[in-house]
Amino acid sequence: MSDLDISRRDFLSTAATTTGALVVGFWVPSRAEAQIIHPEGAAWAVEPGMDEVNAWVVVAPDETVTVRIAQTELGQGVWTSNAMIVADELQCDWSKVRPQYASANRDGREMAPAWTLKAPGNGAQDPNGGGEPEFGDRNRRGVTGIPDTLYRRMRTNAAASVKDGRYYLQLAGAEARERLLLAAAKMWGVPVEQVTSKNSVITHGLTGRTTTYGKVASLAAHTPHPNPENIRIKPPSEWTLMGTEQKNLDVPIKVTGKAVYGIDINLPGMKWAAIKSCPVYGGTVKIYDFERIRKEPGVISAVAFPIPNPALIRGRIFGGGVAVIADSWYQAKTAVEKMPIAWDMPPQNAVRNTANIRAELLASLDKPGKVGVNTGDCDAAFSRAAKIVEATYTVPYLPRARMEPGNATVLVGDNRVDVWLGDQSPQETRYSASQITGIPESNVYIHLCHLGGGYGRNGNGPQAEQAIYIANQNRGTPIHLLWTREEDFINTTYRSIGVARLKAALDADGWPVAMEVRTATDAEAPGTTAAFDVAARYFAPNYRFSYHSARIHVPVGTRRGVGAPAQHFYRESFMDELAHAAGKDPYLYRRELVARTNLPYKADIIRALDMAAEMSGWGKPLPKGWARAIGFEERGAETGSHATLSAMVHTVSISKDGKVRLERVDVAHDEGFGLVNPLSVKKQIEGQIVWFYNDVMHQECNVEDGHVVENNFDRFPLSRIHEDPPEINIRFFKSGHWLDGMGHDRATSIQSAVCDAVFQITGKRYRDLPLRNHDLTWA
Amino acid sequence: MAIDLTVNGVRHSVDVSPDTPLLWVVRDTLKLTGTKFSCGIAQCGACTLHVDGRPVRSCSLPVSAAAGKTVTTIEGLSTDGSHPVQAAWVELDVPQCGYCQSGMIMSVVALLKRHPKPTDADIDAEITNACRCSTYHRIRQAIHLAAAKVTAAGGKI
Structure with missing residues (x-):
């Protein structure tokens, strides 16, 4: 079918017969933008039918304020928090705000205004400033750093959407407000200093005249700001909307089934693709027999796809595979599962299994690694130690396993590519689409949908590249690729399997005089220095940290928290072990060792420990079979820059037959100079509590004959509501720095805390996760 | 083979293979995309809808089992979130x-x-x-x- 086969009449009738359903219509590619139907729950960029005030703000005559959001909503609340940042400065009526994704296509064609490029103020410890978002390189692909294209950083990762975006979103809101005021002043012929605005109403104080944003928006669109470099942003003391609890703006469409996720896209003439990819990473298709399934219902064709070019797909090697294209997805999936496929599997990968991978990582600990920190003289201190404590910990491979399986819908025309998907990095996808099709990036349109979970860039896998590849072989036909759950496990990236050996020399009073930390992961794993780099978080006068690695074929990536969850588990577990070895209280032991450091925010860490302990009733008696354990999570504790600090006490019970229950969690959490949306932060903390409980208790992926074994929710269990703790108490405290995000490495302390509770109650110390592999009974 | 079923109060006759899971009839044939696919093996419940008032994991229920029955999806609960x-x-x-x-x-x-x-x-x-x-x-x-x-x-x- 060619693009031209869809007449306007067909398009309208399709749209009309599917009221209440999600059918996205389009016309010919060159005019596609104007012809795309936008269902109620769709969130992608739409060209407005009116002038915009600036690239972030459009005010309609009915006072609706459209705020363009450059990050993707995947449950973390960015849809609301980033709109709040703009709206607080804009001083518009919050009830009229409608977020919409920013256009990645436009981002590829326009540069960021100069007035957004310089962070105001003096870094992360200046409450009046913008903090210091790391520009890094300004690579327009958006892989690293912050590009200087229109919407700057469109990646959604590293819990950095607020941290990196706040000041320029504040600037964008302020610039729009000032121009709306200029327009009103011009209309009235009065000096701009005499007009003010609140809740979208502009007032001239001297005469009492009023107008609204909607009435002057088109005039404002043609009223340039005379001096945008001098725009001042509000410090937290002047915030009116930010800092208040606001419900997420997308909740109403998420309880009625109207929110549009990538999987929901349905275009006229669209065909579905289901795939089988090589279960062993790095493998390719040797041969497949399409004739055997050609006559299956609905089947149209098959396309083999190669291992995606790592230069296009963010540097990771997956496997090649075959897609079957059919009228419906269920037909395509049924057919591809019946089709004989022979694979070329790299023999060196096909012999890998969990045991030999772990053994190689453990062996790497004894070889020279990269030295992260080496202060003092560890060897000398160990030779004088009163007592030496050593422990080896291991963590498994973990996928993100978001609920929405990977999918993307792609239409490649003669000189235009349209991609509909939930995507955490549309600038990269724009680049990939152009590279695969040979169509310039300026003709690539990414229609962003909500994501059914992200948890560390799951919406960043090769689903887009696979779909673009398949659609490029079927130009003119929209192709919707959808992975089965099992394919999602093959085509995701994993938090690397990891091991660590921690060793401490204690003096006669039980305090560490030396500490040596060795960790090992896949050589390509990100975040390997988290929690241990630059300086010890718990004081030891002699401290050595080295990190080691092995080359493993399983693709690794940035699962929620990146390196921090594993490394926090090692560090906090070891602190519990040291405290027990020293015969000291694990809370006070930690407190003293933080107090002895020179960490820039040590007062905040101590405050968090004290507050969490006090909230939990630390030290008060508990029933038999119950225990409390404390831990501290940090991001940025070692520098004077952005940081997020929290401490939690976890109260755990274990029945004699080994049933674990997280009874209560008390959270003391740093709010920096101020949280944008405290409600959203609470929800993120609540979610991460169960997330990391799930990790410590149940989740692991093993490797056998080179492929991942646990590949669906029968063998890879997800915690359910009965594992949510009955009591969660969260308290915030102010601190003197901007936050470094909190969507991904909070509540990591649950891992060490549950293990320590197991030790306190059962006397058994387990150092390898998950605990479901262990006997937790006691008598 | 046509299969009759009533979805959110509307009678439909769908021409699909009888072993097609009800989920895909609802999503693909009837374009009611509020009900989601996730595991495909009745584990996670993302595809839960009601058949004759009872909750069912529709990814694993052949449409033939819903023939002649009443199906309610999230869209049938209320369209304005008032339930x-x-x-x-x-x-x-x-x-x-x-x-x-x-x-x-x-x-x-x-x-x-x-x-x-x-x-x-x-x-x-x-x-x-x-x-x-x-x-x-x-x-x-x-x-x-x-x-x-x-x-x-x-x-x-």
């Missing part, structure tokens, strides 16, 4: 990514039909849907709130 369970979800700001919530809400509606005032133990035993964002803390509160709303409105759900 007490949806209203409780909004009031307590339950969803994060939201992907599992259609199925979760359908499971909760079924729970409240059986247990108008569910205990925490009832909830633990009967709400077996998975939420990867782990919004469970608010889900539990919202179930109790929804139960109170239903009672206040005369008990009909």
Whole structure:
């Protein structure tokens, strides 16, 4: 079918017969933008039918304020928090705000205004400033750093959407407000200093005249700001909307089934693709027999796809595979599962299994690694130690396993590519689409949908590249690729399997005089220095940290928290072990060792420990079979820059037959100079509590004959509501720095805390996760 | 072979293979995309809808098993979010990514039909849907709130 086969009449009738359903219509590619139907729950960029005030703000005559959001909503609340940042400065009526994704296509064609490029103020410890978002390189692909294209950083990762975006979103809101005021002043012929605005109403104080944003928006669109470099942003003391609890703006469409996720896209003439990819990473298709399934219902064709070019797909090697294209997805999936496929599997990968991978990582600990920190003289201190404590910990491979399986819908025309998907990095996808099709990036349109979970860039896998590849072989036909759950496990990236050996020399009073930390992961794993780099978080006068690695074929990536969850588990577990070895209280032991450091925010860490302990009733008696354990999570504790600090006490019970229950969690959490949306932060903390409980208790992926074994929710269990703790108490405290995000490495302390509770109650110390592999009974 | 079924009060005759899971008939044939696909093996509950008032994991139920029956999906609960369970979800700001919530809400509606005032133990035993964002803390509160709303409105759900 060619693009031209869809007449306007067909398009309208399709749209009309599917009221209440999600059918996205389009016309010919060159005019596609104007012809795309936008269902109620769709969130992608739409060209407005009116002038915009600036690239972030459009005010309609009915006072609706459209705020363009450059990050993707995947449950973390960015849809609301980033709109709040703009709206607080804009001083518009919050009830009229409608977020919409920013256009990645436009981002590829326009540069960021100069007035957004310089962070105001003096870094992360200046409450009046913008903090210091790391520009890094300004690579327009958006892989690293912050590009200087229109919407700057469109990646959604590293819990950095607020941290990196706040000041320029504040600037964008302020610039729009000032121009709306200029327009009103011009209309009235009065000096701009005499007009003010609140809740979208502009007032001239001297005469009492009023107008609204909607009435002057088109005039404002043609009223340039005379001096945008001098725009001042509000410090937290002047915030009116930010800092208040606001419900997420997308909740109403998420309880009625109207929110549009990538999987929901349905275009006229669209065909579905289901795939089988090589279960062993790095493998390719040797041969497949399409004739055997050609006559299956609905089947149209098959396309083999190669291992995606790592230069296009963010540097990771997956496997090649075959897609079957059919009228419906269920037909395509049924057919591809019946089709004989022979694979070329790299023999060196096909012999890998969990045991030999772990053994190689453990062996790497004894070889020279990269030295992260080496202060003092560890060897000398160990030779004088009163007592030496050593422990080896291991963590498994973990996928993100978001609920929405990977999918993307792609239409490649003669000189235009349209991609509909939930995507955490549309600038990269724009680049990939152009590279695969040979169509310039300026003709690539990414229609962003909500994501059914992200948890560390799951919406960043090769689903887009696979779909673009398949659609490029079927130009003119929209192709919707959808992975089965099992394919999602093959085509995701994993938090690397990891091991660590921690060793401490204690003096006669039980305090560490030396500490040596060795960790090992896949050589390509990100975040390997988290929690241990630059300086010890718990004081030891002699401290050595080295990190080691092995080359493993399983693709690794940035699962929620990146390196921090594993490394926090090692560090906090070891602190519990040291405290027990020293015969000291694990809370006070930690407190003293933080107090002895020179960490820039040590007062905040101590405050968090004290507050969490006090909230939990630390030290008060508990029933038999119950225990409390404390831990501290940090991001940025070692520098004077952005940081997020929290401490939690976890109260755990274990029945004699080994049933674990997280009874209560008390959270003391740093709010920096101020949280944008405290409600959203609470929800993120609540979610991460169960997330990391799930990790410590149940989740692991093993490797056998080179492929991942646990590949669906029968063998890879997800915690359910009965594992949510009955009591969660969260308290915030102010601190003197901007936050470094909190969507991904909070509540990591649950891992060490549950293990320590197991030790306190059962006397058994387990150092390898998950605990479901262990006997937790006691008598 | 045409299969007749009533979905959200509308009678349909669908021409699909009888072993097609009900989920795909609802999503692909009838274009009701509020019901989600996730595991495909009746584990996670993202595809939960009601057949003759009972919660069903539609990814694993052949459409032939729903022939002649009444199907209710999230779209049939209410289109404006006015159903007490949806209203409780909004009031307590339950969803994060939201992907599992259609199925979760359908499971909760079924729970409240059986247990108008569910205990925490009832909830633990009967709400077996998975939420990867782990919004469970608010889900539990919202179930109790929804139960109170239903009672206040005369008990009909």
